[in-house]
Structures are given as C-alpha cells and as structure tokens.
Amino acid sequence: MRASTRASRVTTVDPDCVRTVERVPHGGEPDRDVLDFSANTNPHTPPGVEAVYENALAESTRYPDDAYPEFRAAAAEFVGCDPASVIPTAGGLAAIRLAMAITLGPGEEALVPYPSFGEYARELRLQGGKPRLVRYDELCDLEPAVLESVSFAVVCRPNNPTGDAVGLDELAAFATRCREAETTLLVDEAFLGFTEFPSAVELETENVIVARSLTKLFGLPGLRAGFAVATGEDRDALETGRRAWSLGTPAARVGSYCLRQDEFVAETRTRVRQERERLRDALEERFSVHPSDAPYLLCTLEEGNQDVSSLVASAREKGVAVRDATTFRGLDAHIRVAVKDRDANDRLLASLGVGETNTDGDGRD
Template sequence: MDPDSIRTGERVPHGGESERDLLDFSANTNPRTPEGVGDVYTAALEESRRYPDDDYSEFRAAAGEFVGCEPERVIPTAGGLAAIRLAMECVLEPGDEALVPYPSFGEYAREVRLQGATPRFVRYDDLFEIGSTVLEPCALAVVCTPNNPTGDAVDPDALESFAARCGDAGTTLLVDEAFLGFTDRSSAAELDREHVVVARSLTKLFGLPGLRAGFAVATGERRDALATARRAWSLGTPAASVGAHCLRRDEFVRETRARVAGERERMRDALEDEFDVHESDAPFLLCDVGDRDVSRVIDDARAAGVAVRDATTFRTLDSHVRVAVKDRPANDRLLAALGVRSHDDVDPETES
C-alpha cells in the first residue's frame, strides 16, 4: 500500500443502517441464516482460547466444494473485501492503471488508489468489448458479477472471452462474486487461469455480514503470491467454523435462491408502477425515481420505518435508490413505505 495515497485517500459510502428500529433495505444481506449456526459459533468460541490453525483445511475444503475448485487454490480472508485488497496489493504498484467498472462497488477505485495506482473507469456493460489496445497498459481489470448496484450477472461466455483477452494482454483479472451465490451460475474459479483471481463473500448469502468471512481463489504462481501475502490467522476461529458449516448447507442455498428470485420479480412488478426498475440477477433492485427528489424518497421511507440505499453515491447515478430483496413480510413493508401497492393486494374486480 502506498503511504502517499493513504494520506490523500477517503472512505466511501456503503449501505447498512445503524438505527436498529429501522427495517434495513440498504444492505443486500440474506434475512435468514442456516440452522445450526449458533451451536457452531458457541463451540468455536470455546476453541478461540488458542490461535486458529492457519492452514484452515476445513474451511478451504468447504469453499473449494462450493465454487468447484481444489482446496489448495482457496485463500481464506476476512470477507470478500479483504480478498479484493489482497489481490490488489499483490498486483498493483504506484503508477499502474486498473480498469474499474462503473457504476459499481465504490471500494474498487478506493483500493486501487490506496496502492498508488490510477483507476481507469469503463461502463460495466462495455467492459467486455474492450480489446488489447486498452488492456495492455492496465495491470488489473475488475469485473463484478452480478454487478452492484445494477444487478446484472455476466454471461459466462463473455467472461471467459474477456479473461482470455486479459491473459493475452498480461492483465490480471479480478472477478468479484460477492453476490453470485444468490444465482446458480458457475464461478470464474472454474476457469483455472493463472491471471484470474476470484473474490468471494460468505456473509451476504448466509446473512452474517458482521462475521467477516470470505476467500480468494487463484492458481499457480498467483495463488502462491496471495498465500504468501495473506495475513497470518486471517480468519478468526468462529468465522472459519461457521463459514465451513454454512458453505455445506446446500438446501439452504437452494431455498434462498428460489425465494430471492420469486420475491425479486414480485417486487419489480410492483415497483415499476412508480419507478424505472433495472432488471437484476442479484438480491437487490436499482430504481430510478425520475423527477422525484431522491432525498425525499429516502426520508419518506425512513419515516415509515424502512431504510433504503441512496444510490446517487455510485458514479453517474443521480436519481436512483437501491433496495434489497428480503422475505415477503419485509418486502411488503418496503413497498408500503415507498407508496407502492403489491399486485398481490389488488382485487381484479376493482381494477377492471
């Protein structure tokens, strides 16, 4: 990390509501957690009287099974963002350039700058058309799938083709799959290319954002570099134990994906009565509020007990909010707070 860049760096805004009385739709986390988490955590807390086993063999085995790779390729980290920082620390040097998508997760540009490198912004949906002329000067390219805050998941063939072009150009490709677990799409870990690094977050899918558990996946010399640079005891014992437990809850994952897909479409149908809603493969929806004042929309929702994400903090978005997809009772409270009527509540006879 570059000391000069740290001195001029800034924090970036995120979702997540500190006021506990509000129903939080500003953070895209599962409202449910797998059964047995409490028991696993309690047992791990007792084991925390000693240092963790820095090999994390159980966690790496579970993570490898989850994304379809060998356990040896898994590098445990304290959340997906820690995996992103680790990858950038190993790739970027002061003066480098990195391709960063927009609108997308604000931490990419911040982490690039903290390394003393310069973000080169490209629209997230134009990224896959980029050729060698743009790629060759860049040490790193970042892809977010599904993209945050739009929710678009990248077509696997397009991602594989882009990865090949990055390899030809000598550009490391960092694929952030923080929300991919909410879909049934394959991980880029299956590409198994030395210039590709995958970052995964556990805590969104399994409803435990405060636990801070995630991992990176890499191969060959890139994997060796990440493993060497990884901080010792990078996961606490409770995070490693609970993470391994959650990663093996296949039925929970299937149920979550089905619920999110169904509720997302139901919410989108209702929200489109008032807003322009972006199609999404993620557990959230991006809404263009049009001529309405974004602050007023957010304040009115808060007055009704619901927090939504101010999406104007994302690059180029100036009239947007983002809302998470949770369970049906909570989602109905969100719709009511935004002044939207669920189509489930509409009486066909009164609408005819």
C-alpha cells in the same frame, strides 16, 4: 510490471496516498428499529449456526490453524475448485485488497467498472494505483490494446448496484484477452451465491483471481468471512501475502458450516428469485427498474417524481432504510433496494407507496 514479476511483490497501502484517499459511502443501517433495505444481505441465517459459533468461541483461547483445511475444503466444494486454490480472507473485501496488493505497483493503472462497488477505486488509490473508469457493461468488450496499457481489471458479477451478471462465455473471452495482454483479471462474485450461475473459477485461467464473500448469502455480514480463488503464480503470491490467521476461529468454523448448507442455499435462491420478480412488478408502478440477477433492484425515479433525498427520508420515517444510489458514479436519480422475505418486502412496498401489501398505511406491521 507484468505477471512474471508480480508473485515476488506484496505491497501495503501507500503511506502518501492513505493521507489523501477518503472513505466511500455504503449501505447498512445501524438502528435496529429500522428495517434495512440499504444493505443486500440475507435476512435469514442457516439453522444451527448459533451452536457452531458458540463452540468455536469456546476454542478461541488458542490461535486458529493457519492452514484452515476444513474451511478450504468447504469453500472448494461450494465453488468447484481444488482446496489448494482457496485463500481464506476476512471477507470479500480483504480478498480484493490482497489481489491488488500482489499485482499493482504505485502509478500503475487498472480498469474499474462504474457504476459499481466504490471500494475498487478506493483500494487502488490507497495502494498508489490509478483507476481508469469504464462503464461496467462495456468492460468485457475492450480490445487488447487497452488491456495492454493496464496491469489489472475488475469485473463485478453480478454488478452492484445494477444487478446484472455477465455470462461465463463472455467473461471467458475477456479473460483470454487479459491473459494475452498479461493483465490480471479480478472477478468479484460477492453476490453470485444468490444465483445459479457458475463461478468464474471454472475458467481455471492463471491470470484470473476470484473474490467471494460468505457473509451476504448467509446473513452474517458482521462475521467477516470470505476467500479468494486463484491458480499458478497468483495463487502462490496470495497465499504468501495473506495475513497469518486471516480468519478468526468463529469465522472459519461458521463459514465452513454455512458453505455446506445446501438446502438453505437452494431455498434462499428460490425465495430471492420469486420475491425479486414480485417486487419488480410492484415497483414498476412508480420507478423504472433495472433487470437484475441479484438480491437487489436498482430503481430510477421518473421525471417529476419525488427527489431521491426526500424519498429516502420519507421511507425512513416509515421505518425502512433504502439505499441512496446517487453515491454511485453515473447515477443521479436512483435508489437501490434489497430483496428480503415476503413480510419485509411488503413493508418496503408500503413505505414507497406501491403494490398491494398486507401492512397498514404507515408501512408497519
């Protein structure tokens, strides 16, 4: 089914597939006494966010304004688009599911990158779609004949867990080929806010849907706030298909506030860039470290090094959780570590036995 008919269809999870599709592993450490490097979230939140949340909670005795004018305006300013193109969602993953729901029918195929975010393939399967797995760094080189055989393609920018981001010019060329093949392109920019790279919204191409997450950049993953950006028929279908009151009042108010904290964003980007390079230099004493534009680093254990499971367990014994990246397709000797602030990063390095840190031998302050 191609673009001309997609706008009239919004699906939910397939009742048969939902009984066979399993959940996928993610980072995130529930023990508050363990320093969490398994999830790629900002360790800081914008100043003043608590007061915004408290005021929003007091107003939560009424339904939120389903038009979300303030949130749309703030999101549009942040990424550089028309507010009407912004579709509020409860996190980036909700935007991804909605994009697939308006596009894919049972049995249709979609191009999914690997190693990459496991929810792409899972969400497709939940809706009865068929993921066709492609190396993430080869996806944008695919020829029109391949694109014409699928309804949907996903690009993760920067890619998770590798951290490298496809350039906008290369992405624009791929988006053009997708449009000519009548294939919808979803660009997941969950971590792009940590970089200075321009958003794919600048392409202003009708077949492109951009998914954004607020909660990683602003250190509030439990808030669940995000949005999609699209134009033309896709924009109309997303707006019609989104759930009513798709953001709670606290999420909408806090999200609007955070998106306008330019100084906080600039400071975060500078810190992540500087600390990422410092971490890379230290980690390369023991690991092969993949080039990254993101707030995380993918590390390969060299032959003869400790195996992944024992390394993860050893770090945890020292109070630090790192991500076992062997759960990503195609990775078998890898861990992923987030980039936090200097003190936390020093604890990470100490737990892995590398670098010169200001912590004692057990990795604790």
